[in-house]
Amino acid sequence: MDYSLSRFLYTLLGLFIVMNWGMLMSSTMRRIIARVSGRIGIPWYQPWIDLIKLYSLRSQITHGTMFYLGPVFRLMGGVGLFLFMPMIYGSAYFMNYSFSGDLILILYFQFFGMLGMALGAGEGGQPYSAIGISRGLSQFTTIEVPMTLAVISLAIQYDTLSITEIVKAQQGSIANWTLFTNPFATIAAMLSLLGAFGHSPFNLVKAPNEIPIGPPTEYHGTFLGVLRTNGAILHVTEAALFMNLFFGGATSWLELILKTFFIYFWSVFVGVVFPRFRIEQSVRWFLKWPTLIGIISILIWM
Amino acid sequence: MKKDFDKDALSDMYKDKFLAPENEIRFVNAPDGSIIEVNPLDDYFCQERPKELKPRKGVVEKFLNWARAESLWVLGFGTGCGSIEIPPLSTPRFDMYRFGVQMRATPRQSNVFIISGYLSVKTLKRAIRSYEQMPSPKYIIALGSCTINGGMYWDSYNTINRLDHYLPVDVYIAGCMPRPEALLAGFGKLKELIKEGKAEKANEYIQNLDWYKANQKKIIKDWNMPDYNW
Secondary structure, three states, X not given: OOOOHHHHXXXXXXXXXXXXXXXXXXHHHHHHHHHXXXXXXXXXXXXXXHHHHHHOOOOOOOOOHHHHHHHXXXXXXXXXXXXXXXXXXXXXXXXXXXXXXXXXXXXXXXXXXXHHHHHHHHHHOXXXXXXXXHHHHHHHHHHHHHHHHHHHHHHHHHXXXXXXXXXXXXXXXXXXXXXXXXXXXXXXXXXXXXXHHOOOOOOOOOOOOOOOOOHHHHOXXXXXXXXXXXXXXXXXXXXXHHHHHHOOOOOOHHHHHHHHHHXXXXXXXXXXXXXXXXXXXXXXXXXXXXXXXXXXXXXXXX | OOOOHHHHHHHHHHOOOOOOHHHOOEEEEOOXXXXXXXXXXXXXXXXXXXXXXXXXXXXXXXXXXXHHHHOEEXXXXXXXXXXXXXXXXXXXXXXXXXXXXXXXXXXXXXOEEEEEOOOEHHHHHHHHHHHHHOOOOOEEEEEOOHHHHOHHHOOOOOEOOOHHHOOOOOEEEOOOOOOHHHHHHHHHHHHHHHHOOOXXXXXXXXXXXXXXXXXXXXXXXXXXXXXXXX
């Protein structure tokens, strides 16, 4: 792996682009949701203003060390996901620090932020945080099942655990995409993606208006600013993970922006159509259809 | 439990009879046999007096004030009957999101507290707790006539008349009830005040904390919370 300074700086630049694209994407999606319900919606630059305001609050309180570390762990989950993800295939600058076993590490990083957040929000002492955490962890555990099955199926299909190798195998034509060569794994993963992005019907974790804000109920100011920064990074990187695994990766930033937009849009599209699941409904749903399809996707490669 | 009156008569007289049982001083046996005193008001709450937080100077504060004005997060706490005017703001007809106004469900993440109508004595206590938990700079919009002089509840036995004796108000919206349009106009006014740097009521509250606390304690008999709810 290349540990030079220029590689480090290019990775930082990539992180900056990804963060800003994530914020623009989230405001665009909120505008789309608003249009569906007949509103105009927030201005496209609203996430940046919110961030400036959050970082400029004058008074902040803390509940202890873990309360500080919660958002830091969460940010580490998002940045870690980004660091080991090849963003632009074939680019000398934006391959980041991907290596031969990065797929396993990335699956781990997906869960890492949630666990850190659980510890931090737990120290806040707010009962709604505790409810949000228990719901979030139980739902995310079931999301991981179809996702992991799909990844195992891909590992059997391509005989590798390197994301770069998987992207490489999909180059050439659209017919080489995993979407067409391994549709069952794609379906299982795209269904688990609905839960990972936390839009309706699987938005019970943050459940606005029901359990106030979920895990970050006690977080404010800079803490919340870090969490929102991470949210922007995480959304793009997770979409980029699915893009790399199933939709042929990206060879330019424009392609990455288009593909991540449509992958994220898929969860928004489902979200504006369906109302919210209760937690036991969503857990059962993930363990039923996506898991079955995931098992089939492995069986056909046996 | 029957108490020995003669023995405790004097101390009972000075005891806070509104102190909740869970906040009373108690003694706990530790596993090693020692006895630990637990004073919940000191151990579980922060008793520190808040300090005035001065704004920055010059262009920086202007820029930050612009950001604060364009990103108003409203605490979704319906205190009086006027709270029925708040939900229409998120409908297509009024759509407050256009103006950077968003609803938050927790005081920790909110900047604007809408006191929507009358405040009963019981709600006043909750309103104070919520207001003090919000991070500074914070703003209060008082909605409806009841917050100005009591309105139709002027001679009620259980509501307060003038809100600004208990909490600092930035913007009043008069009417009974004001329509959502009036509320949007109120947000516009608040934005103007913030951009001009005149919405510093959070600091005024801390400067005159003793006066506000005296007023509040005159009304709220079962205080049962720390002086300032961090």
